[in-house]
Amino acid sequence: xxxxxxxxxxxxxxxxxxxxxxxxxxxxxxxxxxxxxxxxxxxxxxxxxxxxxxxxxxxxxxxxxxxxxxxxxxxxxxxxxxxxxxxxxxxxxxxxxxxxxxxxxxxxxxxxxxxxxxxxxxxxxxxxxxxxxxxxxxxxxxxxxxxxxxxxxxxxxxxxxxxxxxxxxxxxxxxxxxxxxxxxxxxxxxxxxxxxxxxxxxxxxxxxxxxxxxxxxxxxxxxxxxxxxxxxxxxxxxxxxxxxxxxxxxxxxxxxxxxxxxxxxxxxxxxxxxxxx
Amino acid sequence: xxxxxxxxxxxxxxxxxxxxxxxxxxxxxxxxxxxxxxxxxxxxxxxxxxxxxxxxxxxxxxxxxxxxxxxxxxxxxxxxxxxxxxxxxxxxxxxxxxxxxxxxxxxxxxxxxxxxxxxxxxxxxxxxxxxxxxxxxxxxxxxxxxxxxxxxxxxxxxxxxxxxxxxxxxxxxxxxxxxxxxxxxxxxxxxxxxxxxxxxxxxxxxxxxxxxxxxxxxxxxxxxxxxxxxxxxxxxxxxxxxxxxxxxxxxxxxxxxxxxxxxxxxxxxxxxxxxxx
Numbered sequence: 104x105x106x107x108x109x110x111x112x113x114x115x116x117x118x119x120x121x122x123x124x125x126x127x128x129x130x131x132x133x134x135x136x137x138x139x140x141x142x143x144x145x146x147x148x149x150x151x152x153x154x155x156x157x158x159x160x161x162x163x164x165x166x167x168x169x170x171x172x173x174x175x176x177x178x179x180x181x182x183x184x185x186x187x188x189x190x191x192x193x194x195x196x197x198x199x200x201x202x203x204x205x206x207x208x209x210x211x212x213x214x215x216x217x218x219x220x221x222x223x224x225x226x227x228x229x230x231x232x233x234x235x236x237x238x239x240x241x242x243x244x245x246x247x248x249x250x251x252x253x254x255x256x257x258x259x260x261x262x263x264x265x266x267x268x269x270x271x272x273x274x275x276x277x278x279x280x281x282x283x284x285x286x287x288x289x290x291x292x293x294x295x296x297x298x299x300x301x302x303x304x305x306x307x308x309x310x311x312x313x314x315x316x317x318x319x320x321x322x323x324x325x326x327x328x329x330x331x332x333x334x335x336x337x338x339x340x341x342x343x344x345x346x347x348x349x350x351x352x353x354x355x356x357x358x359x360x361x362x363x364x365x366x367x368x369x370x371x372x373x374x375x376x377x378x379x380x
Numbered sequence: 381x382x383x384x385x386x387x388x389x390x391x392x393x394x395x396x397x398x399x400x401x402x403x404x405x406x407x408x409x410x411x412x413x414x415x416x417x418x419x420x421x422x423x424x425x426x427x428x429x430x431x432x433x434x435x436x437x438x439x440x441x442x443x444x445x446x447x448x449x450x451x452x453x454x455x456x457x458x459x460x461x462x463x464x465x466x467x468x469x470x471x472x473x474x475x476x477x478x479x480x481x482x483x484x485x486x487x488x489x490x491x492x493x494x495x496x497x498x499x500x501x502x503x504x505x506x507x508x509x510x511x512x513x514x515x516x517x518x519x520x521x522x523x524x525x526x527x528x529x530x531x532x533x534x535x536x537x538x539x540x541x542x543x544x545x546x547x548x549x550x551x552x553x554x555x556x557x558x559x560x561x562x563x564x565x566x567x568x569x570x571x572x573x574x575x576x577x578x579x580x581x582x583x584x585x586x587x588x589x590x591x592x593x594x595x596x597x598x599x600x601x602x603x604x605x606x607x608x609x610x611x612x613x614x615x616x617x618x619x620x621x622x623x624x625x626x627x628x629x630x631x632x633x634x635x636x637x638x639x640x641x642x643x644x645x646x647x648x649x650x651x652x653x654x655x656x657x
Contacts (some may be wrong), residue, residue: 111601112637164636167444170644324388359441360389367447 134181147242154249206254268376276336317347322355411458424519431526483531545653553613594624599632
């Protein structure tokens with residue numbers, strides 16, 4: 104593992120690291136914030152998954168999460184959103200290929216060898232960070248924005264009891280029914296809708312739900328509401344009797360100003376769930 | 381005045397606007413955060429001046445100031461750091477020309493017609509924003525980072541009683557004695573060191589001081605300590621018996637992670653001074 108940068112922040116350290124990933128078959132870069140409490144003992148972890156076009160960096164510099172993480176003694180991990188590099192397939196569209204891994208394991212050419220973001224985030228990167236840093240693998244929570252909200256919710260529901268709590272900012276809530284999803288799932292997984300269901304938070308919510316609290320924030324003036332389909336997730340959460348909260352925030356759009364505005368609530372929500380573990 | 385964007389943030393609005401500036405003879409872009417309190421009455425203003433290479437955008441998305449401004453009912457203004465555009469002179473160096481206006485009124489070619497950032501920030505932009513937005517001109521404070529810390533301190537001391545309080549993050553504290561200053565002051569103002577003194581915070585602090593409280597934070601692991609020369613400012617503040625606080629923060633570097641880490645303290649410091657007006 105190579106250190107790209109380490110900056111003191113809020114009494115802790117905001118680092119950026121690069122490592123060879125078996126899951127994606129190439130080098131991956133991620134951000135990790137260690138709060139001051141990590142100097143004394145292992146700290147709980149909040150995973151933050153980013154949206155379309157993002158790298159590890161966007162949320163790390165724009166979401167303002169470190170202040171709240173330091174206050175609550177949580178580490179933050181910011182994975183990249185796809186494999187990258189010259190040998191990695193890409194697409195001209197911003198919502199396919201590099202920067203748009205959709206948190207699935209691709210089975211179709213030309214994506215299959217590298218686009219294995221599900222395994223990267225749930226297996227490969229955890230193995231690395233829990234080995235190298237002062238982090239408590241028994242206390243993990245997950246959140247994300249847009250495509251990353253989709254990733255956070257589907258991974259929370261798909262990984263048994265690993266995550267104590269799950270939240271999302273404006274998640275792509277029903278990708279199997281949306282232009283943000285159908286193209287990508289068909290491209291990465293093939294024309295086999297049966298394999299898509301585990302990558303649809305609304306379907307998963309309806310079928311299995313999540314064994315822990317859920318918090319979802321959605322901007323009421325989000326320019327992508329038709330693609331995000333939050334009503335399907337709200338419906339499924341209520342139908343499932345899922346322990347959780349779905350909040351429609353009037354006037355907020357899809358930007359990081361929206362994410363930053365409610366980041367404190369999300370970090371405190373996860374901190375509380377993690378304290379109960 | 382043209383609206384470039386307006387995003388809901390922390391219950392208020394983060395806007396970006398463009399306007400024709402008489403001071404710089406061209407279009408200028410700035411960011412302005414209006415807290416929720418501005419919907420009911422005029423709110424006090426905290427000016428934030430940015431550093432070398434920055435536009436209006438860097439602090440607006442990276443410094444995390446809006447959360448604290450909303451909590452304290454302050455507006456934030458983020459001016460650009462220089463005139464820009466095809467007709468505007470520039471230099472190959474990152475620390476001269478566009479992105480590096482140094483908050484002076486240039487008198488020398490090729491800079492003189494456009495590089496009038498002192499007048500832009502102290503006259504032109506105030507006239508516009510106090511006319512267009514729900515802001516209280518009687519309650520202003522100023523801060524900044526690096527070159528912007530230099531601008532904030534020199535403008536605070538050079539504008540009589542306009543600003544209730546002044547603060548800086550890692551300011552260029554003694555430009556007349558530093559490679560971050562001598563080249564620029566000579567270029568913009570000519571080889572006339574007598575005209576440079578009012579643009580040197582350490583000299584101004586020693587000669588006149590500031591009629592209000594001052595807060596300065598400096599990272600102890602800042603990679604530019606030799607250019608910033610904070611010891612000259614600390615010396616001058618103490619010699620002047622300036623009401624204020626100079627804090628050396630061990631381990632912090634020059635990045636926005638440093639700025640964000642202490643932004644809450646600065647906003648609260650200014651809010652308290654503004655409440656006393």
